[in-house]
Amino acid sequence: MTRLTRRALGAIFFAAAFMSSSAFAAEPLKELKIGYQKTGLPVVARQQKVIEKAIAPATVKWVEFTAGPPLVEALNVGSIDVGWVGDAPPIFGQSAGSAIVYVAALASNGAGEAVFVKPESAIQSLADLKGKKVGVGKGTSAHNLLIAALEKAKLGFDEITPVYLSPADAAAAFASDKIDAWAVWDPFFAIAETRYKPRVLALSSEVLNVKTYFIANRDFAAAQPAAVTTTVTALGEAAKWANANKDKVAEALHEVTGVPLDAQILAANRSVFSVEPITPEIIAHQQETADRFAKLKLIPNAIKISDAVWTAPTN
CATH class of the missing domain: 3.40.190.10 (Periplasmic binding protein-like II)
Incomplete structure (x- = not known):
């Protein structure tokens, strides 16, 4: 272009x-x-x-x-x-x-949107999300990132359990370990980084155009x-x-x-x-x-x- x-x-x-x-x-x-x-x-x-x-x-x-x-x-x-x-x-x-x-x-959103887990999580890659609960806002850009990232990892969207939550509710669920991973954009991603130093599984900039x-x-x-x-x-x-x-x-x-x-x-x-x-x-x-x-x-x-x-x- x-x-x-x-x-x-x-x-x-x-x-x-x-x-x-x-x-x-x-x-x-x-x-x-x-x-x-x-x-x-x-x-x-x-x-x-x-x-x-x-x-x-x-x-x-x-x-x-x-x-x-x-x-x-x-x-x-x-x-x-x-x-x-x-x-x-x-x-x-x-x-x-x-x-x-x-x-x-x-x-x-580029590098400011990600799918991530807490650093102590046993989940090491996108493939490890199989059967796991992932918090995400339905119909948001993070929803698209999650789907595209799973496709790249050869994992179907139906092989995870999406938990549709607003950013505030997802933050609470992530803090209390009610979800295994979270897909979200800045500043919520940045807030999570400052609090947890999470393991990033995928960035929007790596997956989507x-x-x-x-x-x-x-x-x-x-x-x-x-x-x-x-x-x-x-x-x-x-x-x-x-x-x-x-x-x-x-x-x-x-x-x-x-x-x-x-x-x-x-x-x-x-x-x-x-x-x-x-x-x-x-x-x-x-x-x-x-x-x-x-x-x-x-x-x-x-x-x-x-x-x-x-x-x-x-x-």
């Missing part, structure tokens, strides 16, 4: 915003509701207030979620307008008929295209700042989320910050993930990812 420079990417989004605002007489935006999680680029953007500055005089309301699936549901019902999720949540949402669209691709996504409520994107493209451009500015100020990113994440600084330092140091257009290659990789879930009958309907990719209007 040919990577666009930040300047070129910004020009594309700004041009789209200009054309959208001039061609469509949308009602003036009064408030933008953004869903975010405890780490990642949107948190940096919130701390830097780049979106607030970009869409003024409209205001911004930030709504925190513990995982992607409830964020997607909030988008579906219009409780929020845009939000950031991993690769799997929009697939589950689209399959269930959620009114969501892909707006931009952000960097993957995926992105995370900035997505929007379909009706909101249609009614407020300029707000969507302006927000994405502002995220690009936050990414530029984050990559140039890695030493300050952890403090920014800690300030917004309250997650312990040592865990956010771990998360920040292995993070990559980027904003990219949704390309055919990105769509193809996301389609592979959707097909994987459909094959295992984990989603109600097979889907075509390209049907949910939003394009800013140009005339």
